[in-house]
Amino acid sequence: MPEYVDYAEYYDSDHNSQVDVGFYLGFARQCGSPILELACGTGRLVIPLAEAGFKVYGVDLSESMLAVCRRKVEERHLADRVHLTLANMADFALSHQDFALAYIPVRSFMHLFTQRDQLSCLQRVHDHLRPGGYFIVDVYAPHFGILAQAPNGPFVVRREFNLPNGHHVIRKDRFVNNDIVNQIQHCELRFEEYDTTGVLVRERTVPMDTRYAFRYELQLLLGRVGFEVIDIFRDYAKNPYDGTGEIIAVARRP
Ligand SMILES: C[S@@+](CC[C@H](N)C(=O)[O-])C[C@H]1O[C@@H](n2cnc3c(N)ncnc32)[C@H](O)[C@@H]1O
Known part of the structure; x- marks a missing residue:
């Protein structure tokens, strides 16, 4: 992911949006720890979740993005609650495979460019969740x-x-x-x-x-690896999908 190597030092200043933090905190409270964030980047979401007391595992393919996250973990003394791994979300294996919640926020799933990688990622997420565990993936609606x-x-x-x-x-x-x-x-x-x-x-x-992926394409991909799709929202206020904004799929491992 070479583009993020150049982007890491700007990322936090460019993306200081909090718009989805409450949304993910809500699911964290509902599901509990441990939590897995794929494509966690500089920790924009990892840090507030860890500060709220949750145990968070982050995976990202960019060492420069992870380096920013590691610095924040250290400064805030969160090392006992945050575990970071350099890996491709299409091909990762963590020793922990009992996650209560996993998510790929802010359209990062769209950095997987083939159906093979998309399915491989979703299969791995599924296999890392405990039965009943939740998975949330957010892409933009391709209008x-x-x-x-x-x-x-x-x-x-x-x-x-x-x-x-x-x-x-x-x-x-x-x-x-x-x-x-x-x-x-x-x-x-x-x-x-x-x-x-x-x-x-x-x-x-x-x-x-x-x-980009269309709504029913995303639902099929999720279903193909065994997820049950519970909700599709258009935004983080949980308004139903209407063809605009985001496609935020909330799924569950049966
Ligand atoms: C838009 S940023 C999101 C960062 C963070 N999740 C957030 O909410 O601010 C996208 C992230 O996806 C990561 N990424 C892109 N392709 C990836 C892949 N195949 N596996 C893991 N991470 C990837 C990038 O390195 C980058 O950190």
Whole structure:
């Protein structure tokens, strides 16, 4: 996952959203420990769950993202509650296989680009859960407005944020194209970093590809490995899926 190597140092400033934290905390309270987060990144969710007292296992393919998470675990003295593993979510095996809850948040499942990897990931998650354990996966709803965009679009300012060292970053996103055969959207994120005097000190462009899945495709994938799908939400307030926003599937290992 080379794109996140370049992105790790910006990730927490860029993604300081708390919008799904309460949602996952709610399921954590319902299910209990231990909890497994695939594609845990810098620990945006691992840390609040561990601080709430849950035992959390995180898996991620990017050492640079995990390094940020490890630093936070150390600073907050959470080492007894957080276990991090460098692994591909399509091919992982942990010694612990009795998870009460597993989840792949914030569209990270879309970084699996083949059905084989998607099924392999879901099978492994299923096998790591205890009977009755819950699994939540969140992808975006691929509505036709997004899919029909003209290719090679311009960079458009998405947001601006400050880094802890005071540097200011402008993030611009660009739609490159939509590979309709493989259901992969190619985008690019450009980060322009300015120092405290306003001088551009770094500019980098990061590819960001996502393989989209439709609602019934996701349900079939989950069913194929033995999950029972309980709910499909459109957002973290648990409103029902309506073809827009997210596809948040809540499933259970029978
Ligand atoms: C959008 S970030 C999400 C990070 C974190 N879960 C959060 O909620 O902020 C996506 C993460 O997916 C990880 N990732 C991408 N492909 C992966 C794979 N095949 N296996 C494990 N992690 C992967 C990236 O390294 C990155 O940390």
